[in-house]
Amino acid sequence: MVNMIIDGKHVSAEENITIMEAAERNGIPIPKLCYLKGINEIAACRVCVVELEGKEKLITSCNNVVKDGMVIYTNSPKVRNHRRNTVQLLLSQHDNRCVVCPRNGNCQLQQVACDLNILDIPFRQEPEYQPWDKDFPLIRNSAKCIKCMRCVQVCDKIQGLGIWDVEGTGSRTTVNVAGHKTIREADCALCGQCITHCPVGALSERDDTEKVWDAIENKDKIVVAQVAPAVRAAWGEELGLTDEDAPVGKIFDALKRMGVNYVFDTVFSADLTIMEESTEFIKRFTSGELKERPMFTSCCPGWVRFVKTQFPYMVNYLSTAKSPQQMFGAVMKTYFAEKLGVSPDQIFTLSIMPCVAKKGEREMDLFYGEYAGHDVDAVLTTRELVKMIRSAHIRPDTLVEIPGDSPMHAGTGAGVIFGATGGVMEAALRTAYFTLKGENPPADAFKAVRSGGFQENAGVQEAEFAIGDIKLRTAAVSGLGNTRRLLQQIERGEVHYDFVEVMACPGGCVGGGGQPIHDGEELAFTRGRKLYALDAKAKLRYSHENPDIREIYSDFFGKPMSHKAHMLLHTEHWK
Ligand code: HC0
Ligand code: SF4
Secondary structure (H helix, E strand, O other): OEEEEEOOEEEEEOOOOEHHHHHHHOOOOOOOOOOEOOOEOOOOOOOOEEEEOOOOOOEEOOOOEOOOOOEEEOOOHHHHHHHHHHHHHHHHOOOOOHHHOOOOOOOHHHHHHHHOOOOOOOOOOOOOOOOOOOOOOEEEOHHHOOOOOHHHHHHHHHOOOOOEEEEOOHHHOEEEEHHHOOOOOOOOOOOOHHHHOOOOOOEEEOOOHHHHHHHHHOOOOEEEEEEOHHHHHOHHHHHOOOOOOOOHHHHHHHHHHHOOOEEEEHHHHHHHHHHHHHHHHHHHHHOOHHHOOOEEOOOOHHHHHHHHHHOHHHHHHEOOEOOHHHHHHHHHHHHHHHHHOOOHHHEEEEEEEOOOHHHHHOOOEEEEOEEEEEOOOEEEEHHHHHHHHHHOOOOHHHOOOOOOOOOOOOOOHHHHHHHOOOHHHHHHHHHHHHHHHOOOOOOOOOHHHOOOOHHHHOOEEEEEEEEOOEEEEEEEEEOHHHHHHHHHHHHOOOOOOOEEEEEOOOOOHHHOOOOOOOOOOOOHHHHHHHHHHHHHOOOOOOHHHOHHHHHHHHHHHOOOOOHHHHHHHEOOOOO
């Protein structure tokens, strides 16, 4: 331990930690902009400077370690002046129209400027607006970028893709798509991790809320919404609702109060996915097809985009099952449209997702006899849902829990855990066991696939199970950097699995790029635990026991992987 004095307080701290960490642990927060623990500790912004007694020059606290006897001032007049100058310089080149910024009210630059009581910007230079394809699901506003490097580092170190890079020199240094490509030409997986790690409004999802308001206003359209598993674990965060106050039924209430006609839970179609995917898995496993390569899950469009560009020859190993989002869209425009006695094009399908890549996935076409549009018409992130609730002037405390509509009403705990890494695998194994043995396993029999947290297991959770004579080797991985390492090991024959679940975002969809942003705080595993708690207390915990799933098979699809199921619920991912 080392002993120091920080702002007049005698404190002790472990050796080799930074001044910033030591201060934080002792209740003295130091303002920062570029810092991201373990990812970006490069002192690029210089907002975290502190004064060290006996030293003329201020030092940055994020990359200087503590030493015994240090006397530190984190908020002296000299420090405050320096910080104010630094932030004023940043603001001098920044698009300061905060009221029309997607991060208005949740921006670190705004917060730091406000805390420093900056009331004017003495120097001003017009920010540079670089062109951008506004139809792409990921939007970048160069004039908001503060060159903190977080997006560059997250994409490189965590997601292993390197979509962003520094461009230009000197005062013209900026961040842009690497290799002078357009964002469409780059191999962007659309995971959105650069958005959730951006401290300002330089990166955001394409706003689709107006498209949804227009559909709601259109009297010829029937708006049918689905809400993804992971949204329930996070939507209340921005609205000040506790976990108990934010059940999915209140999202249904909000959507109906906005004018949405029917509301459903994606958990239903997660169960449907399990029926199709576990049937496909058993078929591929028993045919010997998986001896060389595993079957990969296909429900995460970030992962599907990644494998297509990085390991294209592995695309054939993806399950052909569409994701729950797409399956639900297809069911709404066919089975549900028939129940309502309307044509598919009268139905406007809306998804509320924790995800940016789902905005790309929705481009998938639907064929029902003939071309019937897209499975899904619009995708909103959890953040956009919150914006709509706000703009509808719905007071969160007035929301009540209402049930989803019928007939795709019921969902199981197995479907809920889809939103956390390992969840799809666990749900599939529960049903695969039943199919092979004719009886249910204990509901928690496969909990070894759950992640203990990505620090402990580097994002990969391996497990082996025996079902009768069959031995299954599985892995669940989250984060694309981890995924690349795992695929390389599979390629080199160092590991072999029968079934692999991949989720692009660290921790799975709960940590998705469309979730509420809490600067630099990783909440995926906290949110994941909420989903496992919902599963533990669910009345139904096996997808095959979902009564509405049984009904849709007896009424409409016949059986898993039937011709109709093949046409509506499966796809060739290589397209
Ligand atoms: Fe997910 Fe999904 S679990 S990908 O993260 O499979 O977005 O929540 O909706 O589709 O169900 C996202 C979340 C989904 C899908 C489901 C899967
Ligand atoms: Fe989207 Fe979930 Fe995949 Fe992230 S892990 S890209 S949130 S589907």
